Amino acid sequence: MSTVETISSNIKKLRELKDLSQKEVSAASGVPQGQYSRIENAKVEPSISTLEKLAAVFEVSLSEFFNNGPLDEDINLSILEKVKMIDTLHDDEQSALIKMIDLAIANKKMKDSLKAMIA
Amino acid sequence: MSTVETISSNIKKLRELKDLSQKEVSAASGVPQGQYSRIENAKVEPSISTLEKLAAVFEVSLSEFFNNGPLDEDINLSILEKVKMIDTLHDDEQSALIKMIDLAIANKKMKDSLKAMIA
DNA sequence: ACATATTATGCACCTAAATATATATTTATA
DNA sequence: TATAAATATATATTTAGGTGCATAATATGT
Numbered sequence: 001m002s003t004v005e006t007i008s009s010n011i012k013k014l015r016e017l018k019d020l021s022q023k024e025v026s027a028a029s030g031v032p033q034g035q036y037s038r039i040e041n042a043k044v045e046p047s048i049s050t051l052e053k054l055a056a057v058f059e060v061s062l063s064e065f066f067n068n069g070p071l072d073e074d075i076n077l078s079i080l081e082k083v084k085m086i087d088t089l090h091d092d093e094q095s096a097l098i099k100m101i102d103l104a105i106a107n108k109k110m111k112d113s114l115k116a117m118i119a
Numbered sequence: 120m121s122t123v124e125t126i127s128s129n130i131k132k133l134r135e136l137k138d139l140s141q142k143e144v145s146a147a148s149g150v151p152q153g154q155y156s157r158i159e160n161a162k163v164e165p166s167i168s169t170l171e172k173l174a175a176v177f178e179v180s181l182s183e184f185f186n187n188g189p190l191d192e193d194i195n196l197s198i199l200e201k202v203k204m205i206d207t208l209h210d211d212e213q214s215a216l217i218k219m220i221d222l223a224i225a226n227k228k229m230k231d232s233l234k235a236m237i238a
Numbered sequence: 239a240c241a242t243a244t245t246a247t248g249c250a251c252c253t254a255a256a257t258a259t260a261t262a263t264t265t266a267t268a
Numbered sequence: 269t270a271t272a273a274a275t276a277t278a279t280a281t282t283t284a285g286g287t288g289c290a291t292a293a294t295a296t297g298t
Contacts, residue, residue, distance in 0.1 A: 003167055003181060022245060032287060037246055044285060045167050047255090048122055062122060063182035140274060151257060156276055163255060166285090 007051070007065045008042040014058040015040075029053040125187040126170070127161040133177040134159075148172040 015025055026033040031053055038044045055062050134144055145152040150172055157163045174181050
């Protein structure tokens, strides 16, 4: 599922959820009905500003349009997200992880300085 | 903070997190350096396809670019610095650590969902 | 079946992003 | 400070979304 398809799918779902016609969405958002139809059918790659208008009508945040599934998988978590998740862990689990990270880092630093001394 | 400003801010943070130059991001993504600079400075409203190329380089989902809430700013900075250091580790140490992190996260999610089922 | 509402599509025009290229400007470093 | 690296800006051209308008094509209801 491409990104434009994901967007179109989410937008269509939101419109049906609110039980609105394309014409109504058009009137409320300012996006012409024809253009809105093209967006729902993934015929175009909508601009950010257009998506903003629609997000306002559907009362959701922009990022809602890009989510494909109900919940994301851990495999694709970014480093930032991982850090956020680590923050939610209990103290004992968290400190255990941090100790391991510190250990690995300290280990690398030692190796690096050894290399530097040799060179 | 406008949407383009949010995007530019997030993208800049991600690039610095990965310690990449604009030229490197450009080479890896195919987005010309000049255009990338305009995006980081919110001089343009980037297209979805451009954002996709950058998301691939930064290894994040598209929606990461739109998040501007307190969630992203509440990141524990010390942990963030540590996780950034993971990137400098050798592959074997790195993957071992990441596996442990993912495991801890998965473990917590399981606990949380169990709690939710009980309640 | 008919009339109507809804949605999809076609077309001309406008605008802005994307690109290629070059260059200016700022920042880092020997 | 001089030099190089990194970042910002300039111009011209290409490409594609947005708009307005009209009109098919397709539901929906009486």
